[in-house]
Amino acid sequence: MTIxxxxxxxxxxxxxxxxxxxLWREALPAGxxxxxxxxxAGGRQHVAIMAGGRHFMETPIGEYVIAWALPEG
Structure with a gap:
């Protein structure tokens, strides 16, 4: 799997x-x-990303760190 x-x-x-x-997709609040x-963490696998955006790429700008817990099992 590639994220x-x-x-x-x-x-x-x-x-x-x-x-x-x-397999999965989720909208981010910024680029x-x-x-x-x-x-x-806590016996579960997580995915995290920094969403900050870029003016030159014309994506929304923000300062977010977002994490998701993968399904158990």
């Missing part, structure tokens, strides 16, 4: 690396031109 947000549509996506199928990270 990426390097586009100007303000979406973060989880993509099946073998098939290219989008997500950053590399997401994964980490474990």
């Amino acid at each position: 990426i947000a390097a586009a100007t549509d303000n979406l973060i996506r989880a993509i099946d690396t073998e098939t290219g199928e989008v 997500g031109q950053a590399t997401p990270i994964t980490f474990e």
